[in-house]
Amino acid sequence: MNKKRKSSSLLRLFPFVFLLGMVFLIGNAFITVDYKEGISGWSSIIRLNLAKLKMCKTQFRPPGSETLPRGIVASKSDLEMRPLWGAKRNKKPKQNLLAMAAGIKQKESVNKIVNKFSSSEFVVMLFHYDGSVDEWKEFEWSETAIHISVVNQTKWWFAKRFLHPDIVSAYSYIFLWDEDLGVDNFDARRYVSIIKEEGLEISQPALDPHLSEVHHQHTSRENKSRVHRRTYKVIGRARCNENSTGPPCTGFVEMMAPVFSRAAWRCTWHMIQNDLNHGWGIDFQLGYCAQGDRTKNIGIVDSEYILHLGLPTLGGSAENKTDSGELDQTKSQHSSDKTKPSPISQMSSGRSEVRKQTYAELETFKHRWKNAVKNDECWIDRFRA
Ligand SMILES: *[C@@H]1O[C@H](CO)[C@@H](O)[C@H](O)[C@H]1NC(C)=O
Ligand SMILES: *[C@@H]1O[C@H](CO)[C@@H](O)[C@H](O)[C@H]1NC(C)=O
Ligand SMILES: *[C@@H]1O[C@H](CO)[C@@H](O)[C@H](O)[C@H]1NC(C)=O
Ligand SMILES: *[C@@H]1O[C@H](CO)[C@@H](O)[C@H](O)[C@H]1NC(C)=O
Numbered sequence: 001m002n003k004k005r006k007s008s009s010l011l012r013l014f015p016f017v018f019l020l021g022m023v024f025l026i027g028n029a030f031i032t033v034d035y036k037e038g039i040s041g042w043s044s045i046i047r048l049n050l051a052k053l054k055m056c057k058t059q060f061r062p063p064g065s066e067t068l069p070r071g072i073v074a075s076k077s078d079l080e081m082r083p084l085w086g087a088k089r090n091k092k093p094k095q096n097l098l099a100m101a102a103g104i105k106q107k108e109s110v111n112k113i114v115n116k117f118s119s120s121e122f123v124v125m126l127f128h129y130d131g132s133v134d135e136w137k138e139f140e141w142s143e144t145a146i147h148i149s150v151v152n153q154t155k156w157w158f159a160k161r162f163l164h165p166d167i168v169s170a171y172s173y174i175f176l177w178d179e180d181l182g183v184d185n186f187d188a189r190r191y192v193s194i195i196k197e198e199g200l201e202i203s204q205p206a207l208d209p210h211l212s213e214v215h216h217q218h219t220s221r222e223n224k225s226r227v228h229r230r231t232y233k234v235i236g237r238a239r240c241n242e243n244s245t246g247p248p249c250t251g252f253v254e255m256m257a258p259v260f261s262r263a264a265w266r267c268t269w270h271m272i273q274n275d276l277n278h279g280w281g282i283d284f285q286l287g288y289c290a291q292g293d294r295t296k297n298i299g300i301v302d303s304e305y306i307l308h309l310g311l312p313t314l315g316g317s318a319e320n321k322t323d324s325g326e327l328d329q330t331k332s333q334h335s336s337d338k339t340k341p342s343p344i345s346q347m348s349s350g351r352s353e354v355r356k357q358t359y360a361e362l363e364t365f366k367h368r369w370k371n372a373v374k375n376d377e378c379w380i381d382r383f384r385a
Pocket of ligand 1: 223
């Protein structure tokens with residue numbers, strides 16, 4: 001098909017090339033009879049057209065826009081609100097984006113989180129998975145937030161559908177957060193200035209180890225440091241040290257509170273699978289989206305840290321925190337090994353179904369990754385020792 005098209009476009013070019021040749025010949029003939037002035041005009045026009053042809057051929061046009069003049073093509077967008085009439089108020093566009101899942105049962109926690117993000121610097125986008133939207137109107141920030149409501153969907157489902165990289169490319173950093181986070185020791189503006197300074201393409205605030213559900217040693221807060229990029233603990237069979245090159249020792253963040261740079265998000269978006277709603281497995285592969293060395297460009301910010309409350313927010317009774325309390329203990333016993341299912345007998349049935357689903361999805365994702373690697377002859381594993 002492609003070949004055919006190529007050769008047919010060559011055919012179409014043929015008369016043009018032929019004409020050019022003729023003009024050139026005639027031009028040469030004229031030179032011999034010394035009409036130099038007119039000729040140099042002609043040939044310069046030809047040269048110009050040739051240059052133009054060459055330039056236009058190499059010019060990039062977004063797919064689908066080839067038939068439009070370039071200046072009219074708006075291939076990217078943003079989430080700024082626009083007035084219905086009158087001039088646009090001369091406000092500075094917002095620099096960053098906070099997108100988070102939001103159920104009305106977590107109203108207080110969501111409100112606290114949003115209040116940590118200055119409204120002049122952050123666009124706020126809420127993914128409502130419980131159908132409640134009007135119930136948020138009591139908060140002043142709700143009026144300028146972007147509300148998306150689809151019942152029973154996860155953060156990753158929303159992110160894949162509503163945070164397309166071309167839509168959110170206006171934002172330097174994208175916070176894609178869960179709602180069950182304690183933010184007493186977190187300030188978004190300071191956080192952004194730290195990751196900018198440290199050159200972190202993918203990051204998360206450290207988890208307070210005393211009060212959080214900590215799944216991975218690596219993301220647990222270290223005292224006295226501003227940022228850390230690796231852990232030195234022994235994790236299962238892995239003995240993490242300064243020579244470790246990847247997860248679980250370095251080069252990943254957890255999925256409850258990741259922060260992406262524009263470029264890292266563009267890559268990560270592509271990795272999110274449409275049918276794997278819980279996003280499990282992506283965390284350990286984020287290194288491939290780190291825009292270079294994952295041991296340098298991925299890090300945990302210790303000086304701005306959060307609590308992970310570990311509430312069963314989707315697919316379970318969110319009111320009953322005793323569930324998650326018990327989950328915490330089983331978690332910390334087998335800390336940091338997600339592939340080992342924790343006992344699920346004490347959980348509500350919705351919750352345990354979700355749990356089962358996440359492990360199944362993790363296996364599917366790993367399987368897909370393996371196959372993709374096997375079938376892509378051109379792909380080079382940049383992290384292969
Ligand atoms: C870190 O600091 C907290 C109190 O701020 C203290 O309880 C804890 O023992 C410290 N941990 C280490 C490893 O120094
Ligand atoms: C790390 O690598 C260096 C150089 O190969 C080696 O000398 C050192 O012993 C290694 N450290 C650990 C903890 O294995
Ligand atoms: C959403 O999930 C709840 C259970 O968690 C269920 O009762 C309800 O029917 C679901 N709604 C839709 C539209 O799927
Ligand atoms: C939560 O669990 C406790 C005991 O485990 C029970 O007494 C209580 O009624 C539950 N609350 C809700 C809202 O389900």
